[in-house]
Amino acid sequence: MMGFIKWCFAGKLKKLSGRRGRSRWQTMSATNNIAQARKLVEQLRIEAGIERIKVSKASSELMSYCEQHARSDPLLVGVPASENPFKDKKPCIIL
Amino acid sequence: MATDVLQENETLASLKSEAESLKGKLEEERAKLHDVELHQVAERVEALGQFVMKTRRTLKGHGNKVLCMDWCKDKRRIVSSSQDGKVIVWDSFTTNKEHAVTMPCTWVMACAYAPSGCAIACGGLDNKCSVYPLTFDKNENMAAKKKSVAMHTNYLSACSFTNSDMQILTASGDGTCALWDVESGQLLQSFHGHVADVLCLDLAPSETGNTFVSGGCDKKAMVWDMRSGQCVQAFETHESDINSVRYYPSGDAFASGSDDATCRLYDLRADREVAIYSKESIIFGASSVDFSLSGRLLFAGYNDYTINVWDVLKGSRVSILFGHENRVSTLRVSPDGTAFCSGSWDHILRVWA
Numbered sequence: 410m411m412g413f414i415k416w417c418f419a420g421k422l423k424k425l426s427g428r429r430g431r432s433r434w435q436t437m438s439a440t441n442n443i444a445q446a447r448k449l450v451e452q453l454r455i456e457a458g459i460e461r462i463k464v465s466k467a468s469s470e471l472m473s474y475c476e477q478h479a480r481s482d483p484l485l486v487g488v489p490a491s492e493n494p495f496k497d498k499k500p501c502i503i504l
Numbered sequence: 505m506a507t508d509v510l511q512e513n514e515t516l517a518s519l520k521s522e523a524e525s526l527k528g529k530l531e532e533e534r535a536k537l538h539d540v541e542l543h544q545v546a547e548r549v550e551a552l553g554q555f556v557m558k559t560r561r562t563l564k565g566h567g568n569k570v571l572c573m574d575w576c577k578d579k580r581r582i583v584s585s586s587q588d589g590k591v592i593v594w595d596s597f598t599t600n601k602e603h604a605v606t607m608p609c610t611w612v613m614a615c616a617y618a619p620s621g622c623a624i625a626c627g628g629l630d631n632k633c634s635v636y637p638l639t640f641d642k643n644e645n646m647a648a649k650k651k652s653v654a655m656h657t658n659y660l661s662a663c664s665f666t667n668s669d670m671q672i673l674t675a676s677g678d679g680t681c682a683l684w685d686v687e688s689g690q691l692l693q694s695f696h697g698h699v700a701d702v703l704c705l706d707l708a709p710s711e712t713g714n715t716f717v718s719g720g721c722d723k724k725a726m727v728w729d730m731r732s733g734q735c736v737q738a739f740e741t742h743e744s745d746i747n748s749v750r751y752y753p754s755g756d757a758f759a760s761g762s763d764d765a766t767c768r769l770y771d772l773r774a775d776r777e778v779a780i781y782s783k784e785s786i787i788f789g790a791s792s793v794d795f796s797l798s799g800r801l802l803f804a805g806y807n808d809y810t811i812n813v814w815d816v817l818k819g820s821r822v823s824i825l826f827g828h829e830n831r832v833s834t835l836r837v838s839p840d841g842t843a844f845c846s847g848s849w850d851h852i853l854r855v856w857a
Contacts (some may be wrong), residue, residue, distance in 0.1 A: 443512065446519035452697070453526035456737060459775060463537045467756070467774035468545040471799070472817055474754045476549075478798035483842045484557070484857070485800050494580070494597055495560040495843045495857040 534776045542769070542778040546817035552800070555813060555823040560843065561855035563594050565601055570847030571628070572662075572834045576617045579840045583624045584853055585612035591626045593638065596845065596855050603638055605646045614662045618669040625653070625672055627660035633674045635686055654684045654691075662705045664716075666730075673716060673730075675702040681718050683730060695728050697735045704748045709755045717758045719746030725760050725770065739770050741777045748792045752816075753799045759816075761790030767804050769816065781814040783821060792834050797841030805832030805846050811856075827854055 479485055483493060490496040568588035575582055581602070585591045589610045593603040609630035616625045618635075627633040633654035636646050654660070658677035665672055666683070671692065675681045681695040681702055700721035708715045714730040725746055727737040744763035751758045757771045757778070765786050769779040781802060788808035795802055795816070802814040811832055813823040830849035837844040843857040 443516055443519065446516055446523065449523050450519055450526065452735060452738075453523055453530065455734065457526050457530045457533065459737065461533065461537050461775045462773045463539050464542070464771070464774045464776070464778055465540045465545060467771040468540065468542045468778065470773075471542070471752065471754070471757060471771065471778075472546060472549060474752075474756075475798050475800045475817060478753070479800060481841075482796050482798035482800065483840070484796040484837070484844070485552075485798055487556075488842065493842050493857055495855055 534774075537774055538776065542771075542817065543819040546819075549817055551818065552815055552822050557813070557823065557825060557856045559827050559854045560857045561596055561599055563596065563599055563853035563855070564851070565592055565594075565604075566590060566851045566853075568851060569830070569849040570833060570851060570853055571611065571613045572615045572626075573836060573845055573847045573853060574615055574617045574624075575836055575838050575845065576621045577619055577839055578621055579838050579842070581617070581621065582845055582853065582855075583615050583617050583626075584834075584847055585615035585626050585628070586851070587611050591615055591624065591636075593624065594853070596843075603646060605636055605650075607634075611659070614660050614674075616663050616665055616672075618665050619667065620669050623669060625663050625665065627654070627663060627674075629659050631656045631659060631676070631678075633660050633663045633672055633684070635672070651686070651689070653686050653689050654682060655689075656680070656682070658701070661701065661703045664705060664707055666707060667710055673705060673707065675705045675718055677701040679720070681705055681716075681728065693730060693733045695726075695733055695735070697726055697728075697738070698722050698724060703745060706749050706751050706758065708751055709753060711755060713755075717749045717751065719749040719760055719762075721745045723762075725749055725758070727758075727772065737772060737775060739777060741768060742766070744789070747789065750793050750795060753795055753797065759793050759795065759802055761793040761804050763789035765789055765806075767793055767802060767814065769802075779816070779819050781812075781819060781821070786812065791832060792836075792846075794835055794837045794844060796837060796844075803835055803837065803844055805835040805848075807831045809848070809850075811835065811846055825856065828852070 566586040573584040582594045582596050589607045612628040623637045625635045635651045654674045656676035656678045662675040672684050679698045683693040698720040702720040705718040717727050719725045723742045725739045726735045742762040746760050746762045748761040761767045766782040771778045790804045792805040802816050809828045811825040828848040834847040845855045847853045
C-alpha cells in the first residue's frame with residue numbers, strides 16, 4: 410500500500426509539493442533499445458517530412474484572424490453591462 | 505553469440521545516427537522558414553488600450569485546493585473539482601451550487617462538462633475517468649449513476665469530451681493519452697510518445713479536424729492524429745514541465761504554459777514556436793492558459809497567485825490581475841467569451857469580466 414502511494418506521488422504530485430522524480434522512466438532494458446530507436450527514427454521521418462509555410466505567412470494569417478473576430482470578442486472590446494450577464498449587479502431571476 | 509551482439513550494436517548505432525541527422529534536418533527545415541518574428545509582423549497592428557477586468561463572481565464552497573474547472577456550453581454552468589475529492593456544478597450567474605458529488609479519491613485533478621450539458625466527467629488519483637449523468641431529481645443519488653470509463657495505470661491529469669457525449673479523451677501520469685467510448689468503456693485509441701507524465705490536453709476546434717495537442721513533464725508538446733494514434737508534430741522548446749496547452753481559436757496554433765515561467769505560442773503550419781510570453785519579473789510557473797474569443801488575448805494563471813493577460817500578437821503583457829490568495833491552478837474562458845473563470849489553491853473560483 411505504501412509502495413502504491415509512493416508511486417502515485419511521483420511526477421506531478423511531487424511537482425505539486427515541490428519535489429521532482431522521474432526515475433521509473435529512466436529504466437530501459439537492452440532488448441527495447443533497438444525497437445525504440447527504430448520507432449524514434451520513423452517518428453522523426455514523419456515529422457521532418459511535413460509541409461511547412463513561412464513564419465511571415467503564418468503570422469499574417471494569425472493576425473487577420475484576430476482582426477476579423479476582434480469586434481465580436483467581448484473581453485477584448487468590452488461590452489456594456491446590460492449585455493454581459495456577469496456585469497449585471499442583480500442576479501438573474503428565472504421566471 | 506558475439507557476432508549477434510556486434511550486429512545489434514551496429515544497428516543501434518546506425519539508427520541513433522540516423523535519428524540525429526533527422527533531428528538536424530528538422531531544425532534546418534524549420535529555420536529556413538523563420539524569416540521574421542510574429543511581433544515584428546504585428547508592429548502594424550494597433551496597440552491595445554487599458555483593460556479593466558474585475559472579479560464579478562466568487563464561487564465558494566470547496567474545502568480544499570481547486571484543481572480543475574470547465575464551462576458548460578450554456579455559458580453559465582461551471583464544473584469544478586478539488587483536492588478534497590469534491591466535484592461541484594455551479595450556476596455562475598447566481599453562484600448557487602446545483603450538484604455536488606464526492607469522489608472516492610482525493611486530488612480530483614481533471615473534470616469536464618459534456619457537450620450536451622447533461623453529464624460531467626472527472627478523475628484523479630483513482631487513475632480513472634468517471635462520467636456522472638446530471639439529474640435534477642432530488643431523490644436521485646448522483647454517485648449511484650456513476651460510470652467508470654477510462655482506466656490508466658497512473659493518475660488522471662486531464663480529460664475532455666470530444667464533439668459528443670459519446671467519447672472522452674484522457675491524459676495520464678502514466679505517460680499516455682487515450683480515447684474512450686463512454687457507453688462501453690472501450691479503449692478506442694491510445695497515444696504513446698511522451699516519456700514522462702502527460703499533464704494537459706486540448707482538442708482542436710471542430711472545424712480543423714481530428715487532432716489534439718498534449719503537454720507533459722518531458723517538456724514536449726505533441727500534436728496527435730486521433731484516428732491513427734500517430735504523433736504528427738512535436739515541439740520541445742520549453743525548459744520545464746508543460747502544465748497547460750490550448751488551441752488558438754482558428755486551430756492553426758496553440759499556446760502552452762510551463763513551469764519555466766513562460767507561455768509560448770506554436771504555429772502548426774510554420775511548425776515552430778513563434779512567440780514567447782515572459783518577463784524577467786515573472787519567475788513562477790504558469791499553470792493554466794486560455795485565449796479570448798478572437799485569439800488576441802492570452803490569459804495565464806500563475807503559481808505566484810496572479811493572472812497575466814498577454815497581447816498574443818505583440819508579445820507584451822497588457823494587464824495583471826490580483827485577487828487569488830494562493831496558486832491559480834485552472835483557467836478557462838467562457839464559451840461565448842464574455843468572461844473567464846479561474847480556480848485556485850485558495851479554495852475559491854473567480855469569474856472575471
